[in-house]
Amino acid sequence: MLKQKSNRRILLILTILVVMSFINTGCTQGETEYKYWINSDSDVRHNSSCQYYGNTEHGYYTNEKVGTPCGICGG
Numbered sequence: 001m002l003k004q005k006s007n008r009r010i011l012l013i014l015t016i017l018v019v020m021s022f023i024n025t026g027c028t029q030g031e032t033e034y035k036y037w038i039n040s041d042s043d044v045r046h047n048s049s050c051q052y053y054g055n056t057e058h059g060y061y062t063n064e065k066v067g068t069p070c071g072i073c074g075g
């Protein structure tokens with residue numbers, strides 16, 4: 001009786017872990033793929049914690065340390 005209960009608990013935990021790993025892989029795709037956002041108008045580099053990351057009118061994502069580091073986030 002006791003053994004059956006613990007087996008069910010392990011199954012439940014495993015199910016939760018599998019579901020959570022699916023959710024995690026879905027979320028990490030895309031948004032954290034690149035380290036920097038380059039404002040192509042001013043050539044200023046923003047890191048992913050910056051308010052301007054991916055948020056200027058013209059720009060692109062990159063992993064290269066190019067351009068001028070941002071004064072707010074440090075690039």
Ligand SMILES: [Zn+2]
Nearest residue numbers: 046050070073
């Ligand atoms: Zn910045």
